[in-house]
Amino acid sequence: MNAPAIRPAAVGDAADIHALMLTMADDIPLAAETLEQQEALYAALRKILAFGQSWIALDGGTVVGFALIDAAEAGRHWGEEERLNLRYAAGAALDGLLAKALARRVPVAATVREANRNGLAAALVRAGFRQRETRVGELRFQYEP
Secondary structure, eight states, rough: OOEEEEOOOOGGGGGHHHHHHHTTTTTTTOOSSHHHHHHHHHHHHHHHHSSSOOOEEEETTTEEEEEEEEEESSSSSTSSEEEEEEEEEEEEEEHHHHHHHTTOOSOOOEEEETTTSSSSSHHHHHHTOOOEEEEETEEEEEEEE
């Protein structure tokens, strides 16, 4: 079996990523029990994808993994000091997706819920993130190039 192909995600990938997210909702974890929650997740997903820094893993034409990234505001003026947020990451090729996300060589923050069962915390450490703090129910990580 070949490793999944990795490419930049586009807004047009939203439906496929959303479908995969819903199948993994318990492992990530996501609040997606109601139609309203699923619609809110889809809207947030499209907004994240519009930022243009997210990545997907594909097995053939099927989305099998994702790393969804948006901007973190820093500095006195928006865009003054570029920082990114890793909002969601899961599925196949997680290490490869994180490598693509970090290739820009800018700081990246990530929060992982303690209930996460997809191995994201370990993957972040392998990618060079450092755990910076623990809050009730979540771990916060930071990558500094």
